[in-house]
Every structure is written in structure tokens, then in C-alpha cells.
Amino acid sequence: MISISMVSRDKRFFDGIEGILAENQIKTDWCSTGEKALSKAIAVPMDLIIIDEDLPDMTGRQFIEKLVMKNSMIHCVVASPLTKKEFHGRYEGFGILMQFHIFPDRSEIETLLEHMNHIFNLHIKREKSR
């Protein structure tokens, strides 16, 4: 089973994601700080991390830098208000799977599922949003 960890100062940031992922047999959990998520990434097998860029103990960029030093194989999604160009400038070279808006909508989550299909060969079957 694919495992995703969500990291944000407020759990409500990712309201709605958990349910959609659970529908696709993807296990999720949540961490309130970058340090807790980094500790978990070492201790527990994990496939993907979704972070809010504005964490209480570090920036999204600092989190990604620390994560790739510990385990570069974990994919990352960053929720950020930056423009596409600004986002690319900040995260170039870190292989970020995709950028979410703050409070991502269903279409963004479906795009994530499509990427995960390619990467993990999940063969996810789902209804397109209406």
C-alpha cells in the first residue's frame, strides 16, 4: 500500500485530500512540524510527502533539503502560493513532483493521482470530477 505523509501547521490545510486518497487505497498520516515529518521519514517506509511551504519550524525549501539528504527516494508535493516561475526558482533541482495551491482542490489531487499512477503503477480507477 502506498503511504503518504502530509505536513502542515494546520491539519485543515489538507481537508478533503485524505478521503480521496483513501478511496484509492492510499494510506495517509499527518505531522504538525517539519522535524516530526523528517523523523518519521527515517523510521517508517514512505512513498510521498505533501508539505505546506510555511511550516512552523522551517521553510518548505529547508524541509526538502533535509529530506533529500536523508532519503532522496521519497517524492514530494509542495503547497505554495508562489507563481510557477517563482516556484521553479526556489525548488529547481529538487525534483518536486508537483505544486499544490494552498487548500488544494479535487482536480489537483486527481493530477497527483495520475502522476502516482505513472510512478508507482497503481492502476488507480476513479471517476473524474464533475
Added chain:
Amino acid sequence: MKDGRIAIPSNGQGGLDGTRSGHFGHCDVFTLVDVENAQIKEISILHNQEHVQGGCMVPVSLLSENRVNALIVGGIGMRPLMGFKQVGIHVYHDDQRTEIGPVVADLIAGNLTEIRNDQVCGGGGQV
């Protein structure tokens, strides 16, 4: 480098007389050079895999599975660099020459340096 397998991201059909690809994730093939006692023993070609979104780690697995010891790049991002290091593949740097043969000769002769974390593309610095 006395013994081991070198991978070079390559354009087209690759080979020792071919040219290097500027982006290892999108290269057509990897030219693999087997070295024994500081001599080239064998040249082979490894086809790259499709580069999907978020697929910058695919070459890490591909080259690791094919027992590569060293990779020569013109540039690389922090995440794949860490990936190669974590699977034990040494990453060397030459961003000047496009030909494969001379950089392979230089690596075997010990004239190429490993890329540092602060030489990565974007992220922590610029190549």
C-alpha cells in the same frame, strides 16, 4: 579509476565516439564503459527509460541495477545527486566537453573531480 563501470548520459546511439547529453534524465542512452586495471575492457549501451513527471530518480534505480560505479554529468540537481550517493554511485563533473571519449579517459586517469553539493543545478548553487 582503476576498476568499475562508468556511465555517461549520451545522445543518439552513444558509444565512445559519441556525444554527451546535457541532461542525464532526458538522455537517449547511457554509454557504459567497463574498466579493468585502468584499461577500457568493454563498451555497452543502456537505453534510458521514459522521463515522466517526478521521474528524476528513475536513472538512479536504472544505473544502480546495472552495477554502475561512476557517472559523469555536466549538471545535476540536488535530489538525484543525493540519490546516486545513497546507492553508492560516484558522480563526476565536466561541463566543458561534449565528446564522450576524452572525459572517460580523464576519469580513468584520475583527472575528474566528484561534483560537490554546492555545484548542483538550481537549489544550493549553479553549475
